[in-house]
Amino acid sequence: MSLIGRTISGLNGLATAICAAVVLLLVFHVTLEVVMRYVVGMPLKGTIQFVSLYYMTAITFLALGVVEQRDSHVVVEVLSNTLGPRGLAVCVAIGLVLSAATAAGLAWRTWGEAMKQFRGGAFVMEGGFVLPTWPTYFFLPVGFGLMLIVALYRLGCLATGRPTGFVTHGFDPGAPVFDDPPAAADGKGR
Amino acid sequence: REVSYSHGFATGSAVGVAAVDFANAVAEKSGGDLTVRVYPMTLMNLIETGPGVRDGLADMGYVLAPYYAADYPHYSLLHELTMSINLREMTGKESLAYAGAITEFAFHDCPGCQADFARQNQIYLSGATSSVYSLLCNKPVVTEADMRGKKVRAGSPSFSRFSEHFGATGIQMAANEVFEGLSQGVLDCAMLSAPELTTYSLKDVVTDVTIGVPGGIYAGAAVGNMNMDSWRSLTDDQRAAMLWGANVLSADISWNYYAQDAENIQMARDKGINIHEASPEFREKIRAYVTGDLDGVARIFETTYGVADAAAVKEQFMPVLEKWYGLVEGVETREDLRTLFWDQIYARVDPAAYGM
Amino acid sequence: MTDLQIAFAFISLLVVLLLIRVPIGVALISVSFTGIGTLLNWKIAWGTLGVIPYHFASSWLLSSVPAFLFMGFLCYHARLTEGLFHAARIWLAGLPGGLAVASVFGCAGFAAVTGSSVACSAAMGKIAVPEMMRNRYSAELATSTVAAGGTIGALIPPSILMILYGVIAQVPVHDLFLAGAGIGILTMFAYCAVIMLRVKANPELAPPLVGEVITGRDRLLALAEIWPVLLIALGVFGGLFSGVFTPTEAGAIGGFLSLVVALAKRTLGWRVLWMTIIETVITTASLMIIAIGASMLTRFLALSGAGEALSGAILGLGSEPVVIILMICLVYLLLGMFLEPIGAMLLTLPIFLPVVDQSGYSLLWFGILLTKLLEIGMITPPIGMNVFVIKGVVGNLTSLGTIFRGVAWFIVADFVLIALMIAFPALVLFPVS
Ligand code: NA
Ligand code: NA
Numbered sequence: 009m010s011l012i013g014r015t016i017s018g019l020n021g022l023a024t025a026i027c028a029a030v031v032l033l034l035v036f037h038v039t040l041e042v043v044m045r046y047v048v049g050m051p052l053k054g055t056i057q058f059v060s061l062y063y064m065t066a067i068t069f070l071a072l073g074v075v076e077q078r079d080s081h082v083v084v085e086v087l088s089n090t091l092g093p094r095g096l097a098v099c100v101a102i103g104l105v106l107s108a109a110t111a112a113g114l115a116w117r118t119w120g121e122a123m124k125q126f127r128g129g130a131f132v133m134e135g136g137f138v139l140p141t142w143p144t145y146f147f148l149p150v151g152f153g154l155m156l157i158v159a160l161y162r163l164g165c166l167a168t169g170r171p172t173g174f175v176t177h178g179f180d181p182g183a184p185v186f187d188d189p190p191a192a193a194d195g196k197g198r
Numbered sequence: 199r200e201v202s203y204s205h206g207f208a209t210g211s212a213v214g215v216a217a218v219d220f221a222n223a224v225a226e227k228s229g230g231d232l233t234v235r236v237y238p239m240t241l242m243n244l245i246e247t248g249p250g251v252r253d254g255l256a257d258m259g260y261v262l263a264p265y266y267a268a269d270y271p272h273y274s275l276l277h278e279l280t281m282s283i284n285l286r287e288m289t290g291k292e293s294l295a296y297a298g299a300i301t302e303f304a305f306h307d308c309p310g311c312q313a314d315f316a317r318q319n320q321i322y323l324s325g326a327t328s329s330v331y332s333l334l335c336n337k338p339v340v341t342e343a344d345m346r347g348k349k350v351r352a353g354s355p356s357f358s359r360f361s362e363h364f365g366a367t368g369i370q371m372a373a374n375e376v377f378e379g380l381s382q383g384v385l386d387c388a389m390l391s392a393p394e395l396t397t398y399s400l401k402d403v404v405t406d407v408t409i410g411v412p413g414g415i416y417a418g419a420a421v422g423n424m425n426m427d428s429w430r431s432l433t434d435d436q437r438a439a440m441l442w443g444a445n446v447l448s449a450d451i452s453w454n455y456y457a458q459d460a461e462n463i464q465m466a467r468d469k470g471i472n473i474h475e476a477s478p479e480f481r482e483k484i485r486a487y488v489t490g491d492l493d494g495v496a497r498i499f500e501t502t503y504g505v506a507d508a509a510a511v512k513e514q515f516m517p518v519l520e521k522w523y524g525l526v527e528g529v530e531t532r533e534d535l536r537t538l539f540w541d542q543i544y545a546r547v548d549p550a551a552y553g554m
Numbered sequence: 555m556t557d558l559q560i561a562f563a564f565i566s567l568l569v570v571l572l573l574i575r576v577p578i579g580v581a582l583i584s585v586s587f588t589g590i591g592t593l594l595n596w597k598i599a600w601g602t603l604g605v606i607p608y609h610f611a612s613s614w615l616l617s618s619v620p621a622f623l624f625m626g627f628l629c630y631h632a633r634l635t636e637g638l639f640h641a642a643r644i645w646l647a648g649l650p651g652g653l654a655v656a657s658v659f660g661c662a663g664f665a666a667v668t669g670s671s672v673a674c675s676a677a678m679g680k681i682a683v684p685e686m687m688r689n690r691y692s693a694e695l696a697t698s699t700v701a702a703g704g705t706i707g708a709l710i711p712p713s714i715l716m717i718l719y720g721v722i723a724q725v726p727v728h729d730l731f732l733a734g735a736g737i738g739i740l741t742m743f744a745y746c747a748v749i750m751l752r753v754k755a756n757p758e759l760a761p762p763l764v765g766e767v768i769t770g771r772d773r774l775l776a777l778a779e780i781w782p783v784l785l786i787a788l789g790v791f792g793g794l795f796s797g798v799f800t801p802t803e804a805g806a807i808g809g810f811l812s813l814v815v816a817l818a819k820r821t822l823g824w825r826v827l828w829m830t831i832i833e834t835v836i837t838t839a840s841l842m843i844i845a846i847g848a849s850m851l852t853r854f855l856a857l858s859g860a861g862e863a864l865s866g867a868i869l870g871l872g873s874e875p876v877v878i879i880l881m882i883c884l885v886y887l888l889l890g891m892f893l894e895p896i897g898a899m900l901l902t903l904p905i906f907l908p909v910v911d912q913s914g915y916s917l918l919w920f921g922i923l924l925t926k927l928l929e930i931g932m933i934t935p936p937i938g939m940n941v942f943v944i945k946g947v948v949g950n951l952t953s954l955g956t957i958f959r960g961v962a963w964f965i966v967a968d969f970v971l972i973a974l975m976i977a978f979p980a981l982v983l984f985p986v987s
Binding site for chain 1: 571572573574575576577578579580581583584587600603604607608611612613614616617620621624793798799803805806807809810813828831832834835836838839840841842843844846892893894896897936937
């Protein structure tokens with residue numbers, strides 16, 4: 009089991025790394041566009057297309073697997089808190105089944121759409137250059153696919169009572185988002 | 199039978215009002231056998247409508263072909279040719295003529311357009327136009343020198359090319375950011391049609407309007423594209439009623455924009471906004487630029503979008519447009535335009551055969 | 555079944571799913587999908603899955619969400635905000651409850667670089683609460699001050715709630731930011747008043763600092779410590795309001811500036827960067843999936859006519875617009891008890907926006923009122939995220955009940971502010987006009 013957990017974590021780690029690069033790209037690209045426009049009077053062509061079609065779709069969908077792995081989906085915890093461990097487990101299981109079904113439907117549907125765009129070679133033209141848009145459609149089936157795999161695996165672990173064996177990539181999946189990094193981990197303390 | 203029609207505009211807008219007239223016309227013509235339910239904004243936004251109609255989210259919708267130029271290259275080409283209105287003396291009725299020409303051409307003379315729409319599982323029923331594009335600015339622009347160095351919102355590739363040619367900086371920006379752009383000085387001007395003064399409240403930040411610069415019209419909206427399966431599931435009589443309504447939709451959207459343009463210019467004058475025209479020298483420079491640019495357009499559509507017959511389409515379309523300049527001369531009312539569109543375009547469409 | 559009955563059946567199903575802890579985004583998408591399938595046909599429902607997620611996410615206007623999140627997380631992890639509390643402490647130590655007042659000022663300062671309220675509480679909680687406890691402040695006052703102070707984080711720009719509201723209601727984000735800053739600052743002063751009044755009435759809550767001599771030089775030095783935040787905030791809001799860039803671009807500029815400042819302060823390591831980005835990515839993805847679901851629910855409500863029916867029912871209940879607004883306030887206070895603010899907003903706007911619009915109130919004004927209402931939800935029991943975060947900081951030193959009790963005083967002040975906002979909309983709108 010833990011091999012599967014590690015593999016899934018690895019896939020999600022890769023997806024997260026891509027998202028990380030994209031977040032930095034977004035920050036630099038838009039800043040550069042503002043600087044070029046304001047200082048040089050020469051805006052970067054296609055910035056809006058790059059940001060909206062490429063960066064936003066990548067950040068939104070590629071990270072869905074890691075969100076599922078960390079159980080970071082936003083949930084309403086009014087009732088579930090009062091249910092006790094068994095009740096909670098049932099709720100979590102229902103949530104996982106629905107998540108898996110939804111992710112499966114979305115992955116299947118968006119894969120079809122992505123292939124349609126791929127075959128049509130979808131692109132936009134901006135300021136004299138061609139920006140292919142079909143690759144951006146593939147972020148959806150990949151992200152929903154990862155979410156599906158994680159949900160199914162977590163469901164399996166829940167049913168069999170085994171630990172998921174997820175590996176964290178520089179963060180603890182159970183820790184609150186705002187927790188401080190352990191000083192030892194970065195080797196120099198603070 | 200009820201069909202749904204989705205458009206991405208407010209209920210009270212030029213399109214919103216026309217959509218209701220369209221629904222009434224269909225219901226009346228079919229004697230209540232076929233009704234249209236209109237979804238303004240709620241069902242799909244403008245960008246979703248193309249793929250949405252393809253997949254049947256709505257039976258019919260207002261599709262922005264130029265946004266998906268690769269999917270609808272022929273119709274987008276016809277749209278890009280609107281800059282040609284700069285080559286004639288302005289009459290004020292260019293947009294009405296263009297609406298008639300593009301709709302007639304797409305129905306009767308443009309197998310490429312029909313094939314593009316069919317590939318997206320759609321059937322073309324209506325074309326329409328915005329009014330002529332102007333410069334909505336916070337400083338006066340009259341001469342070519344005024345244009346130089348201005349930061350201009352340019353919503354399409356042909357407008358970006360125009361800006362660059364005249365030494366301005368073409369900036370891409372969502373239409374609903376233009377208000378902030380103009381009020382904060384990120385923009386000096388926006389290339390939009392005058393009704394946008396009201397739609398996006400730009401009248402509060404615009405101080406100067408230069409009419410007819412850059413020229414051009416938004417003609418690329420296939421305002422009544424219907425899902426192919428929905429179309430084929432109708433009876434001949436129902437399809438006849440749809441065409442009757444589609445005629446109203448084409449004529450009314452174009453007329454509403456045309457009328458609102460005049461109203462907005464008047465409102466701007468009353469508000470103390472300066473209304474300019476380009477200087478004769480600038481106008482001449484624009485003509486020279488547009489002549490060259492139009493030759494380039496056909497080439498772009500050949501090489502980039504694979505429209506092998508782009509040059510031929512352009513050659514065939516220009517005489518149709520020229521004919522329509524004459525046809526709209528006598529149009530004084532909404533009813534005139536409806537009648538003209540019916541006689542020239544829709545009466546010649548066979549509801550039993552079209553798209554079947 | 556009629557369309558409306560189907561719609562309400564599915565809305566009920568949605569509520570049940572939410573209550574049993576199904577992720578909000580998943581519940582919204584699955585219910586809207588099956589709802590549209592049942593109502594119309596499955597081909598259309600299948601179509602929505604292909605069209606809506608892609609087109610919703612590929613949005614230029616929403617790109618400021620990850621950018622502003624990045625900026626806030628980076629300021630926090632790279633410790634660019636630590637000088638804030640220290641400076642406020644040195645300047646305000648003489649006031650009754652001076653440390654508590656200082657933490658409210660610290661929260662307001664941190665608010666200028668972060669878009670969320672939890673981040674604000676967490677950051678100030680770690681710095682300010684231990685300091686107050688050391689000076690024998692009552693745990694109730696110390697913890698509740700920071701939990702409540704955090705809510706200023708979503709009022710003073712940048713604010714993720716306002717960006718999303720602006721995109722959905724088509725209100726200029728720029729105007730929301732300006733008006734939000736006004737109410738955020740008012741909230742800050744209201745909270746300071748609460749603290750000082752409480753301490754005046756019961757000095758034991760916050761004993762005066764003893765043996766501490768603060769010189770003029772200390773004051774100036776402390777002021778110099780807040781330069782990172784000052785620089786970033788000046789860069790972002792100076793550029794935004796003077797026309798160098800748009801609100802959409804402001805997030806990226808802020809992110810870039812914080813990177814530069816963190817480098818200059820030598821607090822930017824690979825680990826800090828990685829933590830920042832991971833949190834940015836996870837928060838963005840989990841927000842966007844809810845927003846996509848809410849967008850699908852909007853279509854379902856439109857197709858079934860349930861949206862119009864609900865809006866109409868609300869409009870029919872009260873003839874006076876102010877009655878309608880008060881009812882909407884009540885609904886949001888109730889929702890805020892249980893729901894996370896962005897989810898609550900996205901779930902309800904499809905129904906309430908037309909209502910507010912038709913009752914004649916400005917959508918800009920409503921956006922600020924809504925933000926304020928939803929932020930109160932962050933500190934009301936039983937689910938008060940800010941309170942939970944502070945509880946996490948203090949551990950076993952105090953109980954959740956104690957923090958919630960302390961927070962009640964601040965909620966009273968919030969209610970007064972909300973009453974004023976409704977009675978005098980100009981209070982909200984004056985920075986914009
Ligand atoms: Na903030
Ligand atoms: Na709450």
